[in-house]
Amino acid sequence: MIMPFKMALRSIGANKMRALLTMLGIIIGVMALVVLVSLVNGATTSVTDRMASLGSNYVQAYIWGGGGSGGEGVTIDELEEWVESEPLIESVAPQSASNAMAKFGSKSQNMTVCGTTPSYYEINGLKLTAGRFLKTADLQNNSRVCVLGPSTADTLVGYTDCIGDEISLDGLRYSVVGVLGKSDSLMYSGYGENVIYIPFTSLIRQFPEMSGSIDNFYATAPEGTPMRDAENAVRSYLADRVGQDDWGNDNFYVYSMDIMEGTMDQVTSIFSMLLGGIASISLIVGGIGIMNIMLVTVTERTREIGIRKAVGATRGTILRQFLIEAIMLCMMGCLAGIFLSWCILRLANEVVADMSMSFAMSGNVVWISVVFCFAIGLIFGLYPANKAAKMQPIDALHYGG
Amino acid sequence: MIDLKDVSKVYQVGDERVHALNHVTMHIYPKEFVSIIGPSGSGKSTLMNIIGCLDTADAGIYRLEGVPIWDYSENELARVRNRKIGFIFQNFNLIPKLSAAENVELPLIYRGVRGAERARRVAEALERAGLKNRAPHLPTELSGGQQQRVASARALVTEPSLLLADEPTGNLDSKTSREIMEILHELHEQGNTVVLITHDNDIARQAKRSLHILDGRVSEVTL
Numbered sequence: 001m002i003m004p005f006k007m008a009l010r011s012i013g014a015n016k017m018r019a020l021l022t023m024l025g026i027i028i029g030v031m032a033l034v035v036l037v038s039l040v041n042g043a044t045t046s047v048t049d050r051m052a053s054l055g056s057n058y059v060q061a062y063i064w065g066g067g068g069s070g071g072e073g074v075t076i077d078e079l080e081e082w083v084e085s086e087p088l089i090e091s092v093a094p095q096s097a098s099n100a101m102a103k104f105g106s107k108s109q110n111m112t113v114c115g116t117t118p119s120y121y122e123i124n125g126l127k128l129t130a131g132r133f134l135k136t137a138d139l140q141n142n143s144r145v146c147v148l149g150p151s152t153a154d155t156l157v158g159y160t161d162c163i164g165d166e167i168s169l170d171g172l173r174y175s176v177v178g179v180l181g182k183s184d185s186l187m188y189s190g191y192g193e194n195v196i197y198i199p200f201t202s203l204i205r206q207f208p209e210m211s212g213s214i215d216n217f218y219a220t221a222p223e224g225t226p227m228r229d230a231e232n233a234v235r236s237y238l239a240d241r242v243g244q245d246d247w248g249n250d251n252f253y254v255y256s257m258d259i260m261e262g263t264m265d266q267v268t269s270i271f272s273m274l275l276g277g278i279a280s281i282s283l284i285v286g287g288i289g290i291m292n293i294m295l296v297t298v299t300e301r302t303r304e305i306g307i308r309k310a311v312g313a314t315r316g317t318i319l320r321q322f323l324i325e326a327i328m329l330c331m332m333g334c335l336a337g338i339f340l341s342w343c344i345l346r347l348a349n350e351v352v353a354d355m356s357m358s359f360a361m362s363g364n365v366v367w368i369s370v371v372f373c374f375a376i377g378l379i380f381g382l383y384p385a386n387k388a389a390k391m392q393p394i395d396a397l398h399y400g401g
Numbered sequence: 402m403i404d405l406k407d408v409s410k411v412y413q414v415g416d417e418r419v420h421a422l423n424h425v426t427m428h429i430y431p432k433e434f435v436s437i438i439g440p441s442g443s444g445k446s447t448l449m450n451i452i453g454c455l456d457t458a459d460a461g462i463y464r465l466e467g468v469p470i471w472d473y474s475e476n477e478l479a480r481v482r483n484r485k486i487g488f489i490f491q492n493f494n495l496i497p498k499l500s501a502a503e504n505v506e507l508p509l510i511y512r513g514v515r516g517a518e519r520a521r522r523v524a525e526a527l528e529r530a531g532l533k534n535r536a537p538h539l540p541t542e543l544s545g546g547q548q549q550r551v552a553s554a555r556a557l558v559t560e561p562s563l564l565l566a567d568e569p570t571g572n573l574d575s576k577t578s579r580e581i582m583e584i585l586h587e588l589h590e591q592g593n594t595v596v597l598i599t600h601d602n603d604i605a606r607q608a609k610r611s612l613h614i615l616d617g618r619v620s621e622v623t624l
Contacts (some may be wrong), residue, residue, distance in 0.1 A: 014498055060454055307494045312483020312511040314476040393455045
């Protein structure tokens, strides 16, 4: 069983330069395939990471009918208790909003007031230009502090350097502790930019029409948890807590940026396939090179084939011998190509080290290229091998002598 | 042993049909040493191809050890060649990339003989051909006589029932020719059937019996 491999290896070794040149086609093809696909994967991973850091990796939930017909509704304490026990959720930020007449000096304006918690800041990828965001202590003390949205400072106050100034909301005075800058979050969520953030507890206390239950919250998952899982965790919690109304409709709605991730994945796979397809063409060209050289080899060794047949080699034996040689040539090129790709990717990693990108050789593409090379060796080796196998022993024996 | 009855082989050369073999009937008995002699173009190569199962006849019956070789598939012919026939060619027909030992090993590989057994038989055949210490050499490193010895070792290693020598001395000087002929005699004495094809009367005369072939017809001659 080992014999045909030895023979193939020897006949490849007999023409090292030729074998190398032939393999070059396969080597370049494999390198194109592995390197391109790995680069696309690396680049998309870094884009996806960046998107996640822009605040797109949260789950948003809406609850209605809380305290009404459907159920009890969820209070902030209950929600936080649940988060503690749920490993798929890292943090939550409730938000409830009301309208209030905001006054600063002589200016007054009807504005959205949003009650929330400190984690809202991170989940939504907000940025401060001055001061700080809400703190846990603010919630515990029902403090009258507020953080102004990016355009609130402009429209209401008139200048951004207003930390420590006081504004009044429906008559109650709140001191400004922070001003938000324009956020580069892709999904600017919540109530737009013209908004005033106050502690959730303060909102409930000041605006009697707000019940103690949350009507809307954000949740994030720990690093590495698929958004779909987090989304399902939130969904099953809410199904349990608020359930359905009398008509069998859910009293809540949950969605996440999972769709976004899905789209991104699709884009990646389309790119990978596109580039992989282009690279495959060069592999096929390499395969034609193999076929060409195998045809030359078969002609050169016509006499040898005759001798082998005379001493008892069957068609199958000859076919196998040349097929193994073609496949071996392909696989050697494939391995060399994979090794060189690995070197190139390491080099690329060095170059982009400071661009927060990294290129790993993806295992899938390695397997694909191995299988592909094998198939190419088989397909392009079949014709020359068959030509060898079909030779008549007498014709072959008298060839060129 | 070998039994040809009315065997014909026709080649089409241009518009002309050439009877390479024209109703040949002949017998070769076991353990005989027969020479077939004829000038070039007489059809002796065709005869050898048919006897050696490298080719099949167009008409007539060829029996090898009582088995009719007729309508055999290529693979069946290959099997018969492998098991029953040992070839010694004029131009040695050794594979240049393989060493002497590997050339001898070849028919055993195709026969499916296992490693240790194979090595033993190769060593034995080389020793019988007097090439014990030439085993690792490539054919190009050997003299013509030595190459023909390798070829005869290859022919013998499968212990074939028929040894077919096609002008085995054609490319050799008279001294090595004698050596090769000695080997053939030796093999004959060991109980092998030897068929020697030649155009050289002196060589042919060394056989116990000679058949003459001319224009595709075979006749018995006494030299």
